[in-house]
Amino acid sequence: MEDAETRTTAPEPGHVAFGPAFQIDPEEQLATRAAWLYFVSGLTQAQIGKKLGLNRTRVNRLLAQARDQGLVQINITGRLASCVALEEQLKKQYGLDEATVVPTPPSQELIPQVIATAAGAALAERLKDGMSVGVGWGRTLRLSIQSVPRRALNQLSVVSLLGGLTRGSAMNPHETASHLADLVGAQCYYVAAPALTDTESTRNVLMSQPMLREVFDKGEKVDLAFLSVGELSHNCTMTRVGLVTRSEVDDLQRAGAVGDIAAHWIDVEGRLVNHPLNSRVVALNPGKLRDIPCVVIASGGKTKSAALRGVLKGGMCDVLITDEQTAAAILAMESK
Known part of the structure; x- marks a missing residue:
């Protein structure tokens, strides 16, 4: 079943009619969910059956139905009613131009990959000749760019929005920006300084x-910014790469921080917290994101819901790509 014609990448982003078209056939919704779990999340038919409460024969028929009805082509084109509803609520609540909500895989470890698949498709769709694109860092962004097809674009520039790490890492902002630039034949601008x-x-x-002022001036004027959001915990990306210590994590939490955007620590309302680390960051100030025409945020997982809510409340996002459970958790914060 996993030949070139049935491999999937991501749901194609786009506007979804909310009304009569919202009434999705339950059988189609089940087939779409099974297809997502099989082709994107990489679950076996037995694992899908256990998750959905179906026997293996039923799962096999659903996957066949997904292919026969055209739900599985290059992209999964079927839409889950639950995800569509969350997308519409997110757009209404936070004034977003667009939201893409993907099904949450059974393991939290798989969330960056499934979000990245959708985010890579969303980014590729928006890349045009003559654009300037600002890029952040993180595992989700690194995986997203791996999903962007290689093609030559004219006069496109890629700008790193923050400084780099002092040691090699696949998540280094420099590596993320240079990889995207290489894929589309763009000129790349780096911040030749440490992130902290x-x-x-x-x-x-x-x-x-x-030299740095020039790069940040370009960063403030990009047509599109592509970023992720970081959590705040003793095992977050910042601590793993050595930018923040465990004691600093405790201090940040006491200061009200819930996560970071562009290496700046924010609270649940999207405000920069009063902490010395925020005065040592070499990165685009998150407040500048409000002036960029299109800011795409790709992030998810239960540990990031508070930080994502802060970014949304702070008006720093135009297009959100996240997973089902995270979207529901963000919206639940508003009801409280």
Whole structure:
């Protein structure tokens, strides 16, 4: 079943009619969910059967139905009613231009991959000749860019929106920006400085340098920004790459931080928290995101719902790509 004609990548982003078209056939919805779990999440038919409460024969028939009805082509074209409803609620609640909600896989470890598949398709669709694209960092973004097809675009530039790591890492902002630039034949602009300096004064000296000022000026003027959101925990990406210590995590939590956007720590309302780390960051200030025409945020997982809610409340997102459980958790915060 996994030949070239049946491999899937992501649901094609686009506008969904909300009304009569919202009434999705339950059988189609079940077939779509089974197809997503099989082709994108990589579950076996037995695992899908256990998750959906079906026997293996029934799962096999649903997958066949998904192919026969055209739900599985290059993309999964069927829409889940539950995901569509969450998309519409997110757009209404936060004034988003677009929201894409994908089914949550059974393992939290698979969430970055399924979101990245959808995010890569969303980014590829928006890339045009003559654009400038600002890029953040993180595992989800790295995986997303792996899903962007290689094609040559004219006069496209890619700008890294934050400084780099002092040691090699697949999640290094420089690597993320350069990979995207290579895929589309773009000119790439890096921030030739660490993402976090030792003191505020060092940061101020670096930010005053013409070379860095030029890159950040370009970052503020990009047509599209592609970012992810980080959680705040003792095992978050920031601690794993050595940017933040465990004691600093505790301090940030006491200051009200729930996560980061562009390496800046924010609270659940999207405000920068009063903490020394925020004065040492070499990155685009999140407040500048509000002036960028299109900001795409791709992130999910139960540990990131508070940070995502902060980004949405702070008006720093135009297009959100997340998973079903995270979307529901974000909206539940509003009801409280």
